[in-house]
Amino acid sequence: xxxxxPLLLVYLFIxxxxxxxxxxxxxxxxxxxxxxxxxxxxxxxxxxxxxxxVQISYTSSPVTNAAVTLGTPSGSVPVTYFESATLVYQGQxxxxxxxxxGAYTYTPGSAYTMNVSFGGNNYSMPVTAIGGTTExxxxxxxxxxxxxxxxxxxxxxxxxxxxxxxxxxxxxSISSPYIMPLSDFxxxxxxxxxxxxxxxxxxxxxxxxxSFLVLEFTATDQEEWTY
Numbered sequence: 281x282x283x284x285x286p287l288l289l290v291y292l293f294i295x296x297x298x299x300x301x302x303x304x305x306x307x308x309x310x311x312x313x314x315x316x317x318x319x320x321x322x323x324x325x326x327x328x329x330x331x332x333x334v335q336i337s338y339t340s341s342p343v344t345n346a347a348v349t350l351g352t353p354s355g356s357v358p359v360t361y362f363e364s365a366t367l368v369y370q371g372q373x374x375x376x377x378x379x380x381x382g383a384y385t386y387t388p389g390s391a392y393t394m395n396v397s398f399g400g401n402n403y404s405m406p407v408t409a410i411g412g413t414t415e416x417x418x419x420x421x422x423x424x425x426x427x428x429x430x431x432x433x434x435x436x437x438x439x440x441x442x443x444x445x446x447x448x449x450x451x452x453s454i455s456s457p458y459i460m461p462l463s464d465f466x467x468x469x470x471x472x473x474x475x476x477x478x479x480x481x482x483x484x485x486x487x488x489x490x491s492f493l494v495l496e497f498t499a500t501d502q503e504e505w506t507y
Contacts, residue, residue, distance in 0.1 A: 314339055315492030317369055317376075318403055320394040322350065323500035324386050324411050332381035334359055334396060337367040337374040343398050348379045351393035357384040359394075388412035388427035394497050403495060410482040411501035421462040422507055424480055428499070432483040435460065439476030439507075441467035446476070465507065476507045 317337040323330050332350045336343045342364035350357040359381040367376040388411035396403040410428030417423075424435055434451030435458060448464060465476050479502070486497040 317494040319496045325502040329386040334379040337376035342375040342377040346398035405497035407497045415505045422460045425457040430482040436479040
C-alpha cells in the first residue's frame with residue numbers, strides 16, 4: 281500500500297514548463313492575467329538536495345537571458361537557462377523559461393535569496409531553508425523534528441490495522457517537534473512493527489503578488505519512514 285507522499289505544491293523540487301496553472305493568485309481578481317510570474321524552488325527530499333530552479337513566465341517572448349543567482353550562506357550560485365515553453369495562468373498563455381543550478385549547499389535554518397535580473401529590473405526573493413528532519417520512534421509513539429520553522433508543514437500516517445486502513449493527516453501548520461502518540465497507530469501496541477509509513481512535507485514560502493507581478497520562492501523538505 282506504500283505510495284509517494286503527496287505534494288502540496290505542484291512545482292516542488294522541479295519547475296518545468298508546460299500547460300498548467302500556477303497555485304498563486306494576483307492581488308486583484310477577475311479577468312486574464314497580463315503580467316509576469318517568477319517561481320523558484322530549493323530543497324531536499326529523502327536526504328538529497330535538489331537543484332535550485334527558477335521559472336520566468338511572461339506575456340512577451342521567453343526571458344532566456346536573465347541573470348539569475350542563488351544567494352547561499354557560502355556564496356552565490358549561478359542558475360542558468362535550460363528550456364522554454366508555455367504556461368497557462370489565469371486564462372492567459374504565457375511564455376516561460378526555466379533555469380536550473382548546479383550543486384549547492386542546503387543548510388536548514390539558513391537564509392537564501394533568489395536574485396533575478398533582466399530588462400533593467402531586479403527581483404529579490406528571500407526564504408529560510410527547512411529540513412534536517414529526523415524521526416524518533418519507540419513504545420510511546422513517533423516524534424518528528426526539523427529545523428527552519430515552515431509555513432505549511434504536514435505529516436501523514438498510512439498503514440493497516442487488520443483489515444482497517446489508517447490514513448491520518450496532521451497540519452498544514454504543525455511545528456517542530458511534533459509528537460504523534462502511539463494511540464495514532466492502532467494495533468501497534470509495542471511500537472515499531474513496521475505496519476505504518478510516515479510522510480513529512482515541510483514548506484517555507486515567500487509569496488508576493490500584485491495584479492501584474494507574482495513572485496514565489498519555496499524551500500521544501502520531504503522525508504518518509506517506516507514505523
